[in-house]
Amino acid sequence: MDIKVAFFDVDGTIVDNHSKKNQSSDMELVPASAVEAIRLLKENGITPFIATGRSPFMIEELLKGLEIDSFICTNGQYAVMNGRVMYEAPYSQALLDEIVAVAKENHVPLLWMPTHHYVLSGENQEVLLEALDNMNLPYPIIETNLEKPDYKIYQMVAGVTKENEHIFEPIEEVRIVRWQPNGIDLLPKVGSKATAIEVILDKLGLKPENAVAFGDGLNDIEMLQTVGCGVAMGNAHEELKKHANYVAKPVYEDGIYNACKDLGLI
Structure with missing residues (x-):
């Protein structure tokens, strides 16, 4: 080789x-x-x-x-x-809108990942906090309101179980990859x-x-x-x-x- x-x-x-x-x-x-x-x-x-x-x-x-x-x-x-x-x-604004809408409707927390920090927002945040703790990762910035950020987002994580990950499947541009029992990556298909x-x-x-x-x-x-x-x-x-x-x-x-x-x- x-x-x-x-x-x-x-x-x-x-x-x-x-x-x-x-x-x-x-x-x-x-x-x-x-x-x-x-x-x-x-x-x-x-x-x-x-x-x-x-x-x-x-x-x-x-x-x-x-x-x-x-x-x-x-x-x-x-x-x-x-x-x-x-x-x-980075994720397009249209894709962010779709993901946020699904998360809000289903009371799912989201982890926003720009380059220099990451932000946990939405309801039921303890689901993702536990996953992050299991991976020995730093504590995120916490925001109560689940709103679309005004900075570039390069990755998103949603706090859902295997049984509930189907809620994001209708979003055609997203590929779902599970990395924890209660956490999935929402990746652009491209x-x-x-x-x-x-x-x-x-x-x-x-x-x-x-x-x-x-x-x-x-x-x-x-x-x-x-x-x-x-x-x-x-x-x-x-x-x-x-x-x-x-x-x-x-x-x-x-x-x-x-x-x-x-x-x-x-």
Whole structure:
């Protein structure tokens, strides 16, 4: 393999927020072996990218700790390479209107995700607060009224159970991806981590076979399908493993390091 770039999901992939709880920082949740793997990748001329559903402000500590300056955030809606914005696709006002209308009618809380903060609004907020706490994520700004914001939104999360997620299905432009028992991502159908990866590969003059990607969730399916080598973590969703070229050990069993070693990347 002639790998030049490596894309890493965060939660459940390089951050072990499943077996470790109540840590004060994300870097405390990154296995030392994963830090070493990323260092060795860079030594071997392979550029690491973070590729996550989080907003940029939520990965600042990881970027600094791992010495990475290129990333894809909000599931592909916002991408930066070497500190420069390469791609962005905020939600249209029409799509925001539709989502807000459904949420209001069904008393569902929404999490707005611009680039530098995130806001929880609407009723029954405790549903999403519990999900965020389980993921060791920072506390959001709280707003009581569920109104359309006047800033760019790159991702939205709704607090609904599996049984009730159908309320958003009539919105044709939305793709629903579950990430917690009580939380779903409401993603534009035209965007994904894969869309941003394609833009980045084009900018770098690279082909899919020059890229490897590591993930664990349903929002990583397109990413693994887009690159030459897709790696699913051992702790990944079973559906994701079906789309992987290689299934690694779990993140908490040095999965990143061992996969990079087995694939000849380090």
